[in-house]
Amino acid sequence: MSPLFLVxxxxxxxxxxxxxxxxxxxxxxxxxxxxxxGIHHIEIAEDIAADTFLSAVxxxxxxxLPANPTAWLYTVAKNKAKNYFxxxxxxxxxxxxxxxxxxxxxxxxIDLSNINITDSQLRMLFAVCHPCIxxxxxxxxxxxVLCGFGIDEIANAFLTSSETINKRLSRAxxxxxxxxxxxxxxxxxxxxxxxxxxxxxxxxxxxxxxxSENNNAVLRKDLCLEAMRLTYMLVENPQTxxxxxxxxxxxxxxxxxxxxxxxxxxxxxxxYQDQDxxxxxxxxISKGVYFFKQSSQGxxxxxFHLEAGIAFWHTIKTDSKEKWENILQLxxxxxxxxxxxxxxxxxxxxxxxxxxxxxxIAEAEKINLASSPYYYTLLGELYKESDSVxxxxxxxxxxxxxxTAADLQIIQRQLDTL
Amino acid sequence: MDEFxxxxxxxxxxxxxxxxxxxxxMKQTMDWIGSIAxxxxxxxxxxxxxxxxxxxxxxxxxxxxxxxxxxxxxxxFVIVKASSVDEAVxxxxxxxxxxxxxxxxxxxxxxxNDAVH
Numbered sequence: 001m002s003p004l005f006l007v008x009x010x011x012x013x014x015x016x017x018x019x020x021x022x023x024x025x026x027x028x029x030x031x032x033x034x035x036x037x038g039i040h041h042i043e044i045a046e047d048i049a050a051d052t053f054l055s056a057v058x059x060x061x062x063x064x065l066p067a068n069p070t071a072w073l074y075t076v077a078k079n080k081a082k083n084y085f086x087x088x089x090x091x092x093x094x095x096x097x098x099x100x101x102x103x104x105x106x107x108x109x110i111d112l113s114n115i116n117i118t119d120s121q122l123r124m125l126f127a128v129c130h131p132c133i134x135x136x137x138x139x140x141x142x143x144x145v146l147c148g149f150g151i152d153e154i155a156n157a158f159l160t161s162s163e164t165i166n167k168r169l170s171r172a173x174x175x176x177x178x179x180x181x182x183x184x185x186x187x188x189x190x191x192x193x194x195x196x197x198x199x200x201x202x203x204x205x206x207x208x209x210x211x212s213e214n215n216n217a218v219l220r221k222d223l224c225l226e227a228m229r230l231t232y233m234l235v236e237n238p239q240t241x242x243x244x245x246x247x248x249x250x251x252x253x254x255x256x257x258x259x260x261x262x263x264x265x266x267x268x269x270x271x272y273q274d275q276d277x278x279x280x281x282x283x284x285i286s287k288g289v290y291f292f293k294q295s296s297q298g299x300x301x302x303x304f305h306l307e308a309g310i311a312f313w314h315t316i317k318t319d320s321k322e323k324w325e326n327i328l329q330l331x332x333x334x335x336x337x338x339x340x341x342x343x344x345x346x347x348x349x350x351x352x353x354x355x356x357x358x359x360x361i362a363e364a365e366k367i368n369l370a371s372s373p374y375y376y377t378l379l380g381e382l383y384k385e386s387d388s389v390x391x392x393x394x395x396x397x398x399x400x401x402x403x404t405a406a407d408l409q410i411i412q413r414q415l416d417t418l
Numbered sequence: 419m420d421e422f423x424x425x426x427x428x429x430x431x432x433x434x435x436x437x438x439x440x441x442x443x444m445k446q447t448m449d450w451i452g453s454i455a456x457x458x459x460x461x462x463x464x465x466x467x468x469x470x471x472x473x474x475x476x477x478x479x480x481x482x483x484x485x486x487x488x489x490x491x492x493x494x495f496v497i498v499k500a501s502s503v504d505e506a507v508x509x510x511x512x513x514x515x516x517x518x519x520x521x522x523x524x525x526x527x528x529x530x531n532d533a534v535h
Contacts, residue, residue, distance in 0.1 A: 329448055332449065335452055343456075344458070348456065363453055363456065366457055367457050
């Protein structure tokens with residue numbers, strides 16, 4: 001093997017390895033540093049983590065990969081942090097002589113053990129999902145500091161510019177600093193309220209990946225997997241392992257089981273009824289069932305329980321009266337608990353499967369969603385067999401309202417079948 | 419948007435329905451409430467089981483159940499959001515309780531704490 005070829009393969013490996021390590025290790029380093037030095041130093045923590053990776057790229061390019069790249073990164077990160085904070089405390093000491101109330105942070109050993117990493121990330125999750133910042137900002141910040149996503153990747157996921165994401169991130173961090181949000185698990189009497197806000201953000205993160213209009217399938221899947229990883233972290237900790245958290249994880253598993261079946265090679269969405277069932281991930285379905293069973297403890301019924309129930313029935317491909325009756329009743333309950341236009345439309349679809357299309361059309365006319373393309377797509381679908389003129393009219397209305405290429409394509413496919 | 423309570427009045431609460439009939443009514447009631455909820459017009463509601471029912475009278479006299487002296491009983495209620503009493507009445511017309519002869523749904527506006535009502 002020629003030396004040149006060796007260098008080439010090393011670079012190729014690195015090109016794969018560094019982004020991967022960045023994703024996983026960057027967020028761990030930030031979480032540990034934030035836990036130790038507080039939210040005020042979040043940007044310093046980010047700088048230290050980024051600087052560590054810069055050193056890695058420089059160093060590994062000519063010295064080759066170290067035997068244990070992760071350990072190498074941790075050592076460098078620790079040294080950089082110690083240097084920075086030693087310097088910082090010298091400065092602090094000097095200032096302290098003049099202003100004597102500054103709290104002193106002794107520079108202790110930085111603990112990058114697995115236990116401390118997990119604990120730090122869990123605390124960070126609560127800080128990042130603090131209700132003082134908006135849900136959208138929480139998702140952005142979680143992607144950046146807990147999932148190690150690049151600014152470009154986040155911008156891509158939200159279909160916006162890097163500049164917008166940068167602004168959103170710095171405003172969110174500033175808010176967390178100004179509010180002096182502690183990096184800690186909330187106390188026992190407030191943990192459930194805070195958990196609700198955390199799970200809502202994780203649900204948003206998952207949905208962003210699952211329903212995103214972005215056509216980068218890899219990125220979308222990564223968003224979902226990260227949401228699942230963070231939810232799993234909550235399930236693993238006895239203080240946060242609540243029934244509704246298990247219900248959320250169960251819901252994610254059921255949905256994720258259809259990843260491979262719901263998009264074709266041209267990145268087009270495949271309708272549920274047209275999906276190849278053999279591509280559904282049985283392993284994820286049984287994990288979903290497991291977490292669903294875990295979620296049935298206690299006596300509170302959350303929206304996640306109901307949505308997991310609906311998702312469970314969708315893992316059974318064969319149509320039956322029982323399946324759709326169950327889905328309908330779950331939607332009936334879900335809508336009482338939390339109304340959403342999507343749930344209202346899906347309920348009407350389930351109703352057509354149980355009580356017939358005419359009953360569903362009558363119901364659809366009552367739900368006033370005249371500005372939604374999905375409303376007209378549903379009506380078109382319901383009229384398809386009985387009245388092709390009305391079906392066509394509704395699909396055309398849907399088309400006029402559709403905002404994305406993917407939606408237009410789906411409606412066009414429906415029109416073509418008339 | 420106001421809130422209205424729809425109170426289900428049963429002519430005779432002592433009538434026992436078969437489990438099959440109960441199941442049909444239950445589904446109809448759930449679909450009816452689901453329909454209101456799908457319009458984002460549902461506020462809250464519950465069924466009121468006849469078991470363990472008591473009536474407390476003047477001078478702390480307590481009797482079992484609403485049966486006996488009063489024949490009519492309340493089986494449950496829902497609170498809906500509606501812009502007028504007529505809209506609330508339209509919701510009430512779909513209530514499965516009305517399939518029973520003599521049963522009724524009373525529609526009443528919920529008082530707001532705005533010193534007007």
